[in-house]
Amino acid sequence: MVRTILSLLALLGSAWVAQPKIIYAGVNESGGEFGVFASVDTPGFGLPGRFGVNYAFINKTTVDIFVDQEKINFFRVTFLMERMCPISFGLGKRFNETYFSEYADAINYITVTKGAYALLDPHNYMRYNDPSMQPFTGSIIGNSSDPTAATTQQFRAFWQELARRFVNNPKVVFGINNEPHTMPTELVLANDQAAIDGIRASGARQLILAPGNGFTGGHSWTQSTGAGIAPSSDFLNKLVDPLKNTAIDIHEYLDVDFSGQHDACTQPAPSNLAALTTWLQDNGLKAMITEFGGGNNEGCFQAIDEMMKYMTANDVYIGWAIWAAGPLWGTNSPCCGPTVGSLEPGEVNVNGGPNGFDTVWANVVRPNIPTGLKRSGISSLS
């Protein structure tokens, strides 16, 4: 009897462990923020830009490949706040309807036509009004000593309007902002909270992802990322979502300085993410890793595999999106050395050889795509 109960418990235990925890798996679709980069700080450079020429959101054919053949269920789709809210309008509820409809077309294709989830990603580093030398130009949202800065209230109004427009689409996820950095962590918290308040005030109930400071790096979550800057862990557990449907948004590259610019993977995820994992557990929070990546080499394949298995083994992680696919990369390499190329199917790398989709994705990402991904229902923590 004891033995039966014990083996029953063991069975229950293993069934428990085998529960799928990663429920979102996918890729970044980067391109909506392109065409504004200048070699010197030039406010307004490249704005508004031409759709399909200077910027674009997705290639529907490659989204088909990702959903139908690769069976992923998640796309992070970047856009630029200065295009959604032209500088002449200011940040807030007045949108450029042309840019919005181009963006909404991409989001609706992913969510309605293909049935996958889409993360709305204002790719702005918590800054607004000058993306010409991102991530360092632009006024920090809510910097009250900067008269040209958009206010936290404006940021709330922006999110309330964007969420209102997707209130009836259960498959969107709201990403508050890409990679805040070099600002008071108190202000990251205040802006994140304002976004959550605006989103919920619109009636939207979908999942929200909240970033921390320091480019929202997982490895530095519990550390100061600059003089006088408090660790994200000191503040990001103070967020209040009345619907308790907010997770932490994490980025984590595996190269020497966590920038994703080098081809060697020398920063192991399991040890670098350990303190974050403990913090998430202690605070009853979940996280998604919405940017990561590694180069086209054995060392990186191993490091990525280790990272993905680490996320699967720790149930505080509910999903991931690798950087990056997108319609405008061509032979350029968004991650991990100049010769990897992008993750966009059908493209080649700078040498005319296979790109990251045929190397990194095929070798290490594809084998780690879980089978139990969430396919229906409103975006949520489970």
Ligand SMILES: *[C@@H]1O[C@H](CO)[C@@H](O)[C@H](O)[C@H]1NC(C)=O
């Ligand atoms: C709105 O976006 C469209 C498409 O990019 C652009 O042609 C137009 O000039 C923009 N309007 C403003 C006010 O920026």
Ligand SMILES: *[C@@H]1O[C@H](CO)[C@@H](O)[C@H](O)[C@H]1NC(C)=O
């Ligand atoms: C806020 O704005 C002031 C005035 O432009 C600037 O001196 C300060 O550095 C800004 N704060 C941060 C954290 O950048």
Ligand SMILES: *[C@@H]1O[C@H](CO)[C@@H](O)[C@H](O)[C@H]1NC(C)=O
């Ligand atoms: C979209 O992707 C397909 C499949 O790789 C490719 O044949 C096509 O040229 C792409 N279209 C654009 C506009 O890049």
Ligand SMILES: CC(=O)N[C@H]1CO[C@H](CO)[C@@H](O)[C@@H]1O
């Ligand atoms: C590896 C990589 O390209 N990461 C980038 C993610 O987001 C922006 C690109 O728009 C970059 O600043 C990061 O370096």
